[in-house]
């Protein structure tokens with residue numbers, strides 16, 4: 001008896017199986033040629049685009065979420081942000097959480113030998129994907145209750161796609177830190193958005209600063225929700241206090257008469273206890 005199960009198959013079935021294998025192989029080859037080409041194209045950006053990330057971008061393309069990545073917008077320690085183009089030509093933002101940077105490798109080193117994380121493969125991407133998904137969900141929750149945030153569009157693996165905030169040429173809106181005109185109304189709007197985030201979305205931003213706020217034509221917009229936490233979190237009050245202190249520091253520096261920090265925290269939490 002042969003070891004090959006195929007030998008058991010009638011001739012016609014064997015042909016079918018061979019044809020299937022051929023089709024699969026050519027599809028695979030096409031795909032890998034395509035990914036290689038893509039990787040050459042995207043090499044101009046940097047090493048963010050490892051093979052799995054390219055495949056994820058390719059999936060987002062199949063889903064019609066983005067057609068291609070156009071240029072780099074910003075580079076942080078844990079993620080990089082790109083300008084992407086949708087199939088209809090409209091602009092989108094893709095935030096790609098890094099899996100290949102030094103920071104990540106350093107973190108993985110500590111986790112890898114720890115028995116508590118034994119089910120987490122060394123070099124595992126699942127952790128990173130959890131962060132991307134978490135930011136996406138936070139944005140969805142905030143958006144659903146009317147907090148002004150970039151519209152979250154899709155999340156897949158380590159890639160988060162959202163509305164692009166900027167002009168039609170692809171220039172991103174400057175963050176508050178780089179905004180010239182800062183008014184009392186901006187300050188009031190920030191507190192209003194924070195209050196809505198707390199009372200309706202039940203979230204605290206927890207990384208709020210002049211770097212994570214846009215001043216759009218529609219008003220103040222919060223973004224960068226990767227660190228946001230539920231108000232039930234035991235440290236949520238501390239995080240809220242820090243967010244408020246950051247805001248007060250910034251607006252005061254810009255000549256705005258700010259309110260008492262503790263008073264704002266109370267107002268946001270909706271308690272006067």
Ligand SMILES: Nc1ncnc2c1ncn2[C@@H]1O[C@H](COP(=O)(O)OP(=O)(O)O)[C@@H](O)[C@H]1O
Pocket residue numbers: 073074075076077078079080081093095150162163164165166172173175211212223224225226
């Ligand atoms: N939706 C967006 N539209 C336009 N630019 C964006 C958008 N989201 C992020 N950016 C740009 O990318 C930068 C980094 O994004 P952010 O979410 O704050 O990431 P990080 O976690 O690295 O701080 C922002 O300061 C901004 O310049």
Ligand SMILES: [Mg+2]
Pocket residue numbers: 211212224
């Ligand atoms: Mg940020």
